[in-house]
Amino acid sequence: MxxxxxxxxxxxxxxxxxxxxxxxxxxxxxxxxxxxxxxxxxxxxxxxxxxxxxxxxxxxxxxxxxxxxxxxxxxxxxxxxxxxxxxxxxxxxxxxxxxxxxxxxxxxxxPGPSAVVSAVVLSGLPSDRILFWGFLPKKPGNKREVFKQYRLLTEVTPITIVFYESPFRIRESITLLDDQFPNCTLVILRELTKLHQEILRGYPKEILYQLSSNPKGEITAVLRLNIDPKSH
Missing domain, CATH: 3.40.1010.10 (Tetrapyrrole methylase, N-terminal domain)
Structure with missing residues (x-):
């Protein structure tokens, strides 16, 4: 065999x-x-x-x-x-x-390279608990539902979420985040380990100003909500 x-x-x-x-x-x-x-x-x-x-x-x-x-x-x-x-x-x-x-x-x-692990390490956000979502849904309504579920989980225990997004939809996703969580900490990592690697950190609105209007390449995002979990 x-x-x-x-x-x-x-x-x-x-x-x-x-x-x-x-x-x-x-x-x-x-x-x-x-x-x-x-x-x-x-x-x-x-x-x-x-x-x-x-x-x-x-x-x-x-x-x-x-x-x-x-x-x-x-x-x-x-x-x-x-x-x-x-x-x-x-x-x-x-x-x-x-x-x-x-x-x-x-x-x-x-074992070897992983965009998820690399992104979390470079993000500077807490890495003790991580939720990896994979690629976000394409439809805005479904993305909102993902972010809503993440918010509910964060109210129970602080957790960092990592997701992949298409360069053609990343600005839309950041805009949705700005609408739902304007004070969250967001890190966008584009073209990890490549010659034109780019790392953007800030609130969603700040990232929208920094990010190219027509970004290219593979994008990984790391997100942390700045809220306190519910007390038990």
Whole structure:
């Protein structure tokens, strides 16, 4: 029986590659990835011999998982990658991991970069309790509901929330935050670890003034409400 490796890859800076990641990708028989061209370029940069790739995305994960399980059962070692960061964290892989466990297939992880952890550390906000929301809903009404639920949770215990947002919707989301929580502390981290990394801190209205009218790149937001929890 083969082994399934969950492999973290850089979120923007190739200098964050680990020796263990290179060793694992060199040795496996098959690489599952979201974008085969992007992953092929990464392996070329690392001078790793050419590999067999299988496109593995949110849209085809369930359909392709039986084939992957069959390959693992036949003795093939397989690596699961995302386009950047750690697989499964707002990326494909959950269904595959669940099925691998049900089939008693050995798992291993090659830990590494994560936008969530990096954002929390750089934010300067309390990190003792963190709620990671993933990507916010696209519709404004659903976003308001998320923020409302966060407010209710914060009234019970102080907690920092982390979420991803599209550069095309980030200004809308910050405007909603300004409407609901004008005095909250917000940190916007754009293009983490890349050449044009940008970190903006302040109240939502202040961030709107600082942020480009047409931001580009991947955005992670860290938020903390400045309210006291209810006493018990």
């Amino acid at each position: 083969g082994k399934l490796y969950i492999v973290s890859t850089p979120i923007g800076n190739l200098g964050d590659i680990s020796k263990r990641m290179i060793e694992t990708l060199t040795e496996v028989d098959l690489v599952l990835c979201e974008d085969t061209r992007r992953t092929g370029k990464l392996l070329h940069e690392l001078q790793i011999p050419k590999k067999d790739f299988l496109s593995f995305t949110d849209y085809n994960e369930k359909a392709k998982t039986p084939f992957v399980i069959e390959m693992l059962n036949s003795g093939k070692n397989i690596a699961l990658l995302s386009d950047g960061g750690t697989p499964l964290i707002s990326d494909p892989g959950y269904y595959l991991i669940k099925q691998a466990i049900l089939n008693n297939i050995p798992l291993d992880i090659i």
